[in-house]
Amino acid sequence: MPFAYIDVETAVQRDGLRMVVVGGVPSPWSEAAKGILHIKGIEWAAVRLAYDSETLKQWTGELSAPALMVGQERPRRGWADILLLAERLVPAPSLLPEDPAERALAFGLAHELCGESGLGWSRRLMYARHLALPLSL
Structure with a gap:
């Protein structure tokens, strides 16, 4: 599923769900997170992982993907945290x-x-x- 990337500065200021993903190559963890959001029907904004972005590191706490950010809540980076966040945001269908x-x-x-x-x-x-x-x- 194609999507447009937004820059980190825009993502930090934006509300809603934003996810840092690896761009250009498939990452099993990023693809799994995308799949969870797709099944749940959750809209999100894509932010390309940039290893040289100090702003991204400050915002998400580390330079890795996937990292889900919703509102001003803490980053969700691990598979279980990502899954539980999706379950909380959209309870049905339950995964x-x-x-x-x-x-x-x-x-x-x-x-x-x-x-x-x-x-x-x-x-x-x-x-x-x-x-x-x-x-x-």
Whole structure:
């Protein structure tokens, strides 16, 4: 789904939901956050991650993506925080089970896939190490 980026200065002054995303290349974490917002039908403004932007670092607390900002609330950067924010903003359709045991299982499975040291995290590190290896014939 195509979208227009707004600059950081505009995003800081704007109300509503803004999300810092990696631009130009697909990022699994940014794409997942976009998917959550799409399913929930939540409108948002895109801000391109710029590693040299002091304004962006001050606003979001670090230079990483995705980072969701709503109003003057704290940044949401982790998968669980992003999901819970979307659930709070638009309760239906719910992306989490209502039953407490099923909800706990869903969070546990998601952590194993999305969380630090989870499958996605580990695969990213494997890929980065692979690229850093010297090429030999």
